[in-house]
Amino acid sequence: MRRHRGLYLSAEILTPVLVVVVILLATNAGKTFFLPPLQNVFVAFGENWLFARIPVDVLPSLARLAVGYLIAVVLGIGFGVLLGRSRGARRQATPIVEFLRAVPPPALLPFTLVALGIGDGAKIFLIALVCIWPILLNTIDGITGIEPTLRETGASYRIPGAARLFRIELPAASPQIFAGLRASMPLAIIIMVVSEMMGATNGIGFFIVQSQRSFAIADMWSGIILLGILGYLLNLLLTLLERWVLAWHRRSHAIAR
Amino acid sequence: MPQRTLALAGGGTHSPARRALQSTWHGISSLGGTVAVLLVFEILGRTGVLPARFLPPPSEVIVTLVQLLAGGEAWAAIGLTLLGWALGLGIAIVIAVPVGTLLGTSEFAFRATRAIVEFLRPVPSVALIPLAYLIFKPGTIDGKVFLAAFAAIWPLLVQTIYGVRSINPLQLDTARSFQIPRWSAFARVVVPGSVPYLATGVRISSSVALILAVTGEIIMGAPGVGMQINLASQGGAVPEMYAYVVISGALGLGLNLMFAALERRVLHWHASQRGVRP
Numbered sequence: 001m002r003r004h005r006g007l008y009l010s011a012e013i014l015t016p017v018l019v020v021v022v023i024l025l026a027t028n029a030g031k032t033f034f035l036p037p038l039q040n041v042f043v044a045f046g047e048n049w050l051f052a053r054i055p056v057d058v059l060p061s062l063a064r065l066a067v068g069y070l071i072a073v074v075l076g077i078g079f080g081v082l083l084g085r086s087r088g089a090r091r092q093a094t095p096i097v098e099f100l101r102a103v104p105p106p107a108l109l110p111f112t113l114v115a116l117g118i119g120d121g122a123k124i125f126l127i128a129l130v131c132i133w134p135i136l137l138n139t140i141d142g143i144t145g146i147e148p149t150l151r152e153t154g155a156s157y158r159i160p161g162a163a164r165l166f167r168i169e170l171p172a173a174s175p176q177i178f179a180g181l182r183a184s185m186p187l188a189i190i191i192m193v194v195s196e197m198m199g200a201t202n203g204i205g206f207f208i209v210q211s212q213r214s215f216a217i218a219d220m221w222s223g224i225i226l227l228g229i230l231g232y233l234l235n236l237l238l239t240l241l242e243r244w245v246l247a248w249h250r251r252s253h254a255i256a257r
Numbered sequence: 258m259p260q261r262t263l264a265l266a267g268g269g270t271h272s273p274a275r276r277a278l279q280s281t282w283h284g285i286s287s288l289g290g291t292v293a294v295l296l297v298f299e300i301l302g303r304t305g306v307l308p309a310r311f312l313p314p315p316s317e318v319i320v321t322l323v324q325l326l327a328g329g330e331a332w333a334a335i336g337l338t339l340l341g342w343a344l345g346l347g348i349a350i351v352i353a354v355p356v357g358t359l360l361g362t363s364e365f366a367f368r369a370t371r372a373i374v375e376f377l378r379p380v381p382s383v384a385l386i387p388l389a390y391l392i393f394k395p396g397t398i399d400g401k402v403f404l405a406a407f408a409a410i411w412p413l414l415v416q417t418i419y420g421v422r423s424i425n426p427l428q429l430d431t432a433r434s435f436q437i438p439r440w441s442a443f444a445r446v447v448v449p450g451s452v453p454y455l456a457t458g459v460r461i462s463s464s465v466a467l468i469l470a471v472t473g474e475i476i477m478g479a480p481g482v483g484m485q486i487n488l489a490s491q492g493g494a495v496p497e498m499y500a501y502v503v504i505s506g507a508l509g510l511g512l513n514l515m516f517a518a519l520e521r522r523v524l525h526w527h528a529s530q531r532g533v534r535p
């Protein structure tokens with residue numbers, strides 16, 4: 001194993017470099033309309049995103065994403081705790097929740113366009129509406145999965161409401177809640193982009209579609225690459241947050257459902 | 258999930274008929290909340306509290322839904338959406354499972370491609386819609402199949418890699434010391450060991466493929482349920498729009514239930530399906 005270590009490390013670094021070089025050569029050799037030379041894409045990336053269009057397109061996108069996601073987090077965890085505590089309410093709510101979760105999120109886009117228009121409110125509403133279900137379901141699972149001993153100990157010591165919530169229920173459910181948060185993030189990004197592709201005046205999705213319509217293909221690719229980087233960073237941020245919050249937990253990677 | 262399986266398995270002492278009756282009653286009585294919510298929306302819609310232009314009474318949507326299904330108009334759209342989903346998921350399985358198995362088996366291949374997979378995986382596939390728009394003919398299903406396949410590959414690939422890597426080396430060493438041929442060890446150790454991960458991957462990829470198929474239909478105008486949602490919305494046929502949204506939700510729910518049932522069947526031997534907490 002040890003003698004391979006250097007080999008593995010160099011492979012890990014060299015392969016991505018090699019791939020970039022191959023793409024560079026291939027896009028310069030074969031002139032395909034929708035695959036412009038890679039250096040042009042890099043130039044376009046620099047011109048657009050370092051940092052000229054950050055306040056115009058990136059910040060509005062991220063602001064809508066953050067607000068919608070946070071609304072979903074608060075409501076999802078809040079209702080998740082309530083439904084997790086009450087068996088009866090959970091049973092009545094499950095069919096509705098399971099159905100709404102199964103609706104492909106962009107299917108609701110025409111509805112918000114008709115009902116709420118193309119403003120920020122409509123997009124935030126849709127992001128929240130779509131992200132809430134995985135968080136809600138996983139919070140319910142987390143609450144119902146609390147060890148009976150823990151629950152009963154809390155009850156026999158008559159631990160009052162707020163302490164019960166913040167010291168027992170939320171910590172015990174937090175691995176599963178984080179699984180829900182992780183499951184919701186890609187949905188939030190999907191809705192952020194899609195809602196900007198139909199009816200918007202700014203945002204990264206809007207920029208990509210505009211570039212495609214005006215056949216500025218290098219610009220379009222620069223937007224796609226930016227979304228890749230943002231997706232990666234948001235995922236990383238969530239993972240770091242999870243590791244920090246769940247540092248005490250032995251198996252910190254619960255699986256979302 | 259584990260609690261639910263445990264709860265179902267708990268009724269093991271009753272006769273099958275009584276259990277069936279009980280579970281039917283359980284199913285019916287849990288629909289009370291749904292009926293209540295629909296009634297509230299019905300009253301709010303009828304009394305004009307909610308504008309009927311945006312939120313028509315549920316009864317209107319249900320009538321429209323029944324008409325669409327009985328008249329046969331909806332079925333072509335449903336078929337095209339399911340076709341896009343099936344092709345997308347199928348392509349993803351054909352690519353992701355072999356590649357994932359290779360990357361999971363070979364440490365060198367895993368290390369060499371890790372950075373690339375980690376970068377490509379979080380690219381939201383909806384970002385590729387404009388590209389699909391340029392490459393594929395509008396009005397065909399090719400674009401949405403491309404999107405569905407691209408999106409569905411990643412969860413499955415990652416699950417396959419984890420699944421293969423999760424296999425206890427001791428089991429492979431045991432197979433080797435009994436001189437079991439490599440292909441046989443693969444079939445008897447690697448495949449059963451990674452199937453639970455694969456099943457999870459296929460279930461996630463299935464819902465991702467459906468989401469992207471419908472997204473492609475809505476944004477790129479590929480024929481299917483999504484396009485009908487968009488057409489109805491643009492034409493001001495609001496009950497029809499909701500009817501198609503309900504259809505898309507029913508498709509999603511149906512596929513989820515199908516894969517959950519399949520998982521229970523195929524993996525009945527596995528701890529996760531026996532209600533054992535890992």
